[in-house]
Amino acid sequence: MAEQVSNVTHKYLRPKKTFPNVWCPGCGIGIAMGALIRAIDTLELDRNEVSIVSGIGCSARIPVYLDFNTLHTTHGRAIAFATGVKLGNPRLHVIVISGDGDLLAIGGNHFIHTARRNIDITCILINNYIYGMTGGQYSPTTPFAKNASTAPFGMVEQSFDPSDLAISSGATYVARGTVYHASQLSRLISQAIQHKGFSFVEVIANCHTQYGRLNREGSAVKMIQWQKECAVPVSTAAKMSPEELEGKFVIGKLHEVFRPEYVSEYQKTIDRFSREEKSDQQLQES
Amino acid sequence: MAEQVSNVTHKYLRPKKTFPNVWCPGCGIGIAMGALIRAIDTLELDRNEVSIVSGIGCSARIPVYLDFNTLHTTHGRAIAFATGVKLGNPRLHVIVISGDGDLLAIGGNHFIHTARRNIDITCILINNYIYGMTGGQYSPTTPFAKNASTAPFGMVEQSFDPSDLAISSGATYVARGTVYHASQLSRLISQAIQHKGFSFVEVIANCHTQYGRLNREGSAVKMIQWQKECAVPVSTAAKMSPEELEGKFVIGKLHEVFRPEYVSEYQKTIDRFSREEKSDQQLQES
Amino acid sequence: MADAEEVEIKKKKWKRRPDPVVIYKKWCKTCNICIEMCPKNVFDTDRDGYPVVSRGLDCTQCTICWMHCPEFAITSNEK
Amino acid sequence: MADAEEVEIKKKKWKRRPDPVVIYKKWCKTCNICIEMCPKNVFDTDRDGYPVVSRGLDCTQCTICWMHCPEFAITSNEK
Amino acid sequence: MAEVETNQKKKRPFYKENVPLLMQGNEACALGALAAGCRFFAGYPITPSTEIAEMLSRLLPMFGGRFIQMEDEIASIAAVIGASIAGAKAMTSTSGPGYSLMQENLGYAYMTEVPCVIINVMRGGPSTGLPTKVAQGDVMQSKWGTHGDYFPIVLMPSSVKECFYYTVKAFNLSEKYRMPVTLLSDEVLGHMREIVNLPPPDELEIVTVSKPFEPPEWYKHFEVTPDYLSPMASFGEGYRFHLTGLTHDEYGFPTAKRNEIITKLEKLRLKTARHLDELTDVLVEMMDDAHIMVVAYGSTARAARQAIRIARKKRFKVGLIQPRIMWPFPDKIVREYLENVDLVIVPELNQGQVIREVKRLRQRHIRIIGLNRFDGELITPQQIVEKIKEERH
Amino acid sequence: MAEVETNQKKKRPFYKENVPLLMQGNEACALGALAAGCRFFAGYPITPSTEIAEMLSRLLPMFGGRFIQMEDEIASIAAVIGASIAGAKAMTSTSGPGYSLMQENLGYAYMTEVPCVIINVMRGGPSTGLPTKVAQGDVMQSKWGTHGDYFPIVLMPSSVKECFYYTVKAFNLSEKYRMPVTLLSDEVLGHMREIVNLPPPDELEIVTVSKPFEPPEWYKHFEVTPDYLSPMASFGEGYRFHLTGLTHDEYGFPTAKRNEIITKLEKLRLKTARHLDELTDVLVEMMDDAHIMVVAYGSTARAARQAIRIARKKRFKVGLIQPRIMWPFPDKIVREYLENVDLVIVPELNQGQVIREVKRLRQRHIRIIGLNRFDGELITPQQIVEKIKEERH
Amino acid sequence: MKKVEEGDGRYEIRLSGSGGQGLVLAGVILAEALGVYEGKNVTQTQSYGPEARGGTSRSDIVVSQGEIYYPKTTELDLLLCLTQESCDGYFGDLKEEGILIVDSDRVRQLPIQRAYSLPFINTARDKVGTPVVANVVSLAAVAAISGICSRESIEKAVLDRAPRGTEEKNKLASDLGFELGSEARRIRDERKVSFTD
Amino acid sequence: MKKVEEGDGRYEIRLSGSGGQGLVLAGVILAEALGVYEGKNVTQTQSYGPEARGGTSRSDIVVSQGEIYYPKTTELDLLLCLTQESCDGYFGDLKEEGILIVDSDRVRQLPIQRAYSLPFINTARDKVGTPVVANVVSLAAVAAISGICSRESIEKAVLDRAPRGTEEKNKLASDLGFELGSEARRIRDERKVSFTD
Ligand SMILES: Cc1ncc(C[n+]2csc(CCOP(=O)(O)OP(=O)(O)O)c2C)c(N)n1
Ligand SMILES: Cc1ncc(C[n+]2csc(CCOP(=O)(O)OP(=O)(O)O)c2C)c(N)n1
């Protein structure tokens, strides 16, 4: 009855070794993973030429379930590994999956620099406002005054706006979606993959087990519904005042510009010299 | 004839152990150091309560010449050390001196996070667009297509705008100056020190030995004069089109806002509990 | 009458087929997301908390449930 | 005449004093910044490249030279 | 976190004196730190050490101290060193991956002689390895992890009670010797609960770094004293000194002069080498008549202590050496006991680390063998007994 | 940089075969890398290694390779590992502080069995230390620097020529054993110029990791073969495998099963342990009748080679053991020679590191002493000769 | 308390079931009762990690009059199982003469005859009104059956950890558990001969 | 070439002066001349680091027919000094019988009588037109005086490194240096007795 199965995501899973997955029941990460798969499927990429790279965290567990070239690296370093993968074999579509701790705390430097270089990599941030895997410590996106296991009296630090940071670091495609808006999310991810240059998609996801528990935000379902309430599409947001936007967040494509992309720029140097090489047998120090 | 000496900077030097300094003749770092000293002098800070912290690089050599509480740490980590110094003794005025490699390459993460926290530290970036100390490798501020010893065919990466990055990371005071505009620079630095929260001053400085040599930009004097030509005050810039601003940079105070400052926010928690402590001898897990 | 007819057709259609969506219980973690998000209220829960298709006829194959199942435990039967 | 007078006064003033600015040669690295930046063209160079005050009378104590000396090698004599 | 299990929360006292309290090793470390006077913690969460951070995030502000979660482990140890320089007793806690990341800045602290405490709650390695399982794979790393020569002090407790007392001791030694002290705990110790009777804090011997008494002009931050320990001023106390990771003179200013370099680098060695008596802390059991010596440490020593008792009942003359200060290694004691035995067994939760140190001290042919387990579980007493039997079949 | 001195620039050939060329050790490393097939370099500048990066930034694009300067050393080694996984021979170069920072990700590469080469041009430590001076302070770190158990291969050349050949060898071993290989050079070697006759690249033996031939469905990335070496597919070749730093099964999927864990971690040990013959590379000089043995390595071996010749003239029966593969340590050879000597001198540019390994192999009472220098200068032949005289006064 | 070969009065207990049944907390309470209120030496351990997320959950207690060297369990003197899965998985760790206690509704397949099969969960649900306190019920029963810990100590330890406002329910759960346990023990004592077959 | 106790034909040279005088390059050229064009073994080293920035600069060459074990200099056979400072600083490293060559205008205080004091810098400035080539002038003189390297090899090595368009000047500098050196050596050879007092 294989024909019967029409959930396209299943084509891309590694069911034997890895399922059921490690995530808590209702965790938004799985929904985001589905959106990613559908984006790749839509683009009809050769799965042998797709590489998914992650660091450490609940979100970072995504690659193991996916039947691509997958790389589960060290905490925070996924983007730096991904840069090597891309340069080692520029034909690959390289996609990084990361959590807010992984990408923005320990991995923040690699994030801003990779954005700066505008290398053709797509980076997906699963932002659940907390360190899920280690048990609910605060992250650089935990909002001011919210609770975390290491902020027992409320967060006293300010938080990042990851998309803002991406833009001013140099990312040339930036979008935000939620797991509630799962089909829009697929579209944003596929735009990001198609974009030539560093593209970034922030996905608002629920971690009810840690963030939800510590902040009494209820079940997975409740947290996902909260996303619906607070999300404002880009077009609507354009007409709203800052006060009206207070406590909301904007979803959709936030930013797209075109600047020289790193791999192609570097290729120009290579091409120059391989031409010269042909004409000039003995290589010269220039 | 000590009376005769009226160069106020001399009051703050450690002449015996450390002079003449290590910098190349004409290096802009010395000028920036003078501006820093005059800023501190103007504010009449108790020198026992000033701490200057740096990483590694030519710029990072500043502290050793200054008669304050000085800390020359590891490459890129100055801001993280400084955070500890500030929290270990919040009475101290903590000032970080850093180069573009130190602060923005290896140290980029500490930079954006410290800005995010909005902790009351002042950070001065000596931006000379290159790694001076190690001999002219490209840095995150080396402009596209410029030469460096590791970009022998021209820089293929995009570069950061450090002040932009500071703003979107959360810095609450951001300014830019040059060593040519040395007295304005002093003023900006003293504003930055006075500002409560994370303040950032970018100083455009000349490294003729490396950047200048590799890009044929001439002597120290020539490079300093270039600063004069390209700098546009904030007020003038406001009236200019992006095209007119092409190839120029804006100097002056770029950004100032007020947000809860980390040390004071944390202090509130401490105060709350020290009050409780008085009333309740046996501490309770809350 | 048209409505009634449609329902008839649907009924026939579904008679020949199993449920419009299938839940793979081995992967399902009973998070309830499908149940709550289904706009047509197709699901009920069994006593162990697993979703069961109770009103299969109402399903419009809107994709919402399987797109939001974090466990990849829902499969559409509509090809 | 006022001008001439002023010059006279200046001259007297400076007669009683040493140069308006003093170069500490041990620290000076002959970078030329002071020489080039002085708006009054007060300095010349000696044969080793060190700045020497040649037109001290013209100095307005504008602070530019010592503010820009990277070596802290210039001291004003004006208290 | 402790909280996960005690989520039916309630206000409970966390420090009661002289009554039995049930607590985890990680909690005992946190309380030990507080008792020792720790007033600053900077860290980054990592299993299985996180409870230490979580507990201190709650308790430190109550004592006027500060907790901060930094952006990574590099920043954490940097902040700890900075705070210590500014006068606060400071610590961090982590596990293998974080400990690896801290190595560069740890070297800085050794070089600049800044006291601080690092707790590494070991888990299975290498790399991410087995995050929730026990191992003792970082023992050699704690001696050789950063570049260049340095001479660390590393403690290894083996019970929850020792987690408390050795954390206090870590601070005391750190302050006295002005250097980072690492406490190597492990996943089992960290998460295990045992009964501890906490002493009244004022009954604990607490050491704080000695302060200079001379006027600032005379003060040398790294003065070479007869015992190689120099008084330490903090930032803000009027001594405006300079610190650098470059080789430096006694004042702290960078130097490239040969004699000053040698003075400095030898000082780093001599300050432990000249105090080996104080820096030897070994539990010796049943060694008087032993022909077989077990050398075990940390959690593994618990199994060994049971094993030698079982083996004695089976008439094997076996004893135990348990270094509780692992580095500097207790050369003298181990060498002495090596004289009298003909078999040494070194059970370790790794593929053979400390056994190399024991072999290094061998001066004649003796059989020295390892018993190595690295699947994330403890070595059992039975395994050690079996090994003894096997060797003496 | 080379350029700084040759700033009267001119187009000069950088690789001429079979004619004497004057070059620095760092340049020889860069050329060795190219000759070995290196096509990716990611690094971060640091004295005294920077010339390697600078030279490769110029040369790699000429060969269709890629150079990238990353934001720090952590990113550098990460990118190197990533590129290697994607199929490029890859390397980085650094010095102590950078090597410390790379430790966590090095552990990842050991765990995931990814080939790559790291050149550490050693300078004075600890910490920032003496950035422009020679030292051999990172030898033990190269064995124990990251957390958990791992079994590294580390090479130590002692001339510019060896810088070339041992870089090639580093790549070859790295590919064969599928693991990071560290080449420990030092400031003197790196900056010293000597004459090298470069071989025609096609005369060099170049090893490239073996590729799987089975279909993707059957492929096990970490298959335990009889020789413990598994063929390696790269990303993009149709084998869609998974890599993780968690303990994993032969396919690469995370595992917590005891037998799979043990299989994996033992494989890491056995793949070197089962090939000790190939992994032993020791220069032995004048040991046949020696009563005194000098164990020296890297730059220090140069002085030792001269010293034993001087001492022989003075009728001291002295010989030299120079490990050029430092790790795995050549236990067998050293142990053998220890049988016949009664004095061992271990000159090192540190406070005593490799001497511990020599002592570890001692089975009877022999005098083993160090000759340690750590002021940023080389040990001279005269110092070694003096030491011998002193001992045999 | 039974002596084991090497220990001086060492006694090993495992409380097992599925995650969410509160057995880790029960283990902590038992350890506290034994260690804090009865002055015994005690160690409590549990398994962390992937297994801990889903599936079975366990909490091990070693108790002894003397010093406890090896802190983990090796051979169990007593095993409590609230699910079939945990019973299947851990039964092998029980000593030959060890005590097996199971929930009568969740564990249908008993590996041995001489087990105490008692309705902990149903008792909690039916008599206290919430299955959440099944851990306390079974904990008290364990104490009663093994005789390793006094009723008072268990009660104190339970109330110590009970959240404000739940004291009554927990007290009730503890009482019910003790009754279940004592009754079961009484029956066993009576049938002594046939029971230890 | 003179034999030293332990070496087989080992000869040690130091070229010293101040930073910017191009002596490191001169050392590289000399090493290249010896190694590449004369087929000798050679090592060239220099000091890096803080000292290298300001102050004195030096380049050391060890040359030998046989294998060079220890690559650094220990006792110099020949020392060239283009500044007083470098002469003061390094003279102590010269062997008793070693050759000292100095710039006659920059080194006024000679530590020993039997030194070659020649006007390298002035020759470069006055006869070639730029002091920049003083390094080549002195390099050629060193070769001529020591006899360690042929004129052809030096010339080839110099031209090899000379930037495009500067070949002539460098050739001239080399010629002048050789003449200076040969002449001085001739004089010394003539005055042999009195010279080696
Ligand atoms: C070097 C290092 N430090 C710390 C950790 C522990 N750690 C694992 S995941 C994680 C945070 C995960 O948070 P996030 O990236 O937000 O992912 P989430 O679990 O929320 O999806 C931490 C701190 C580690 N594995 N390695
Ligand atoms: C961990 C580490 N990596 C690399 C270095 C080498 N290093 C020293 S300074 C420097 C760059 C300095 O550049 P910048 O910060 O711009 O300072 P500048 O010298 O230009 O003032 C580098 C790469 C180091 N000391 N430590």
Ligand code: SF4
């Ligand atoms: S802890 Fe949070 S992020 Fe992690 S799997 Fe559970 S719900 Fe998801």
Ligand code: SF4
């Ligand atoms: S190298 Fe550049 S930055 Fe460094 S001292 Fe010289 S001029 Fe200044």
Ligand code: SF4
């Ligand atoms: S496809 Fe849509 S209507 Fe049908 S069951 Fe799923 S959510 Fe409900």
Ligand code: SF4
């Ligand atoms: S969404 Fe998926 S996991 Fe959740 S209840 Fe429905 S089928 Fe089960």
Ligand code: SF4
């Ligand atoms: S103070 Fe002004 S006018 Fe006087 S010398 Fe200096 S720059 Fe010239």
Ligand code: SF4
């Ligand atoms: S600016 Fe200072 S260093 Fe430069 S020439 Fe003038 S006095 Fe000398």
Ligand SMILES: [Mg+2]
């Ligand atoms: Mg998260």
Ligand SMILES: [Mg+2]
């Ligand atoms: Mg710079």
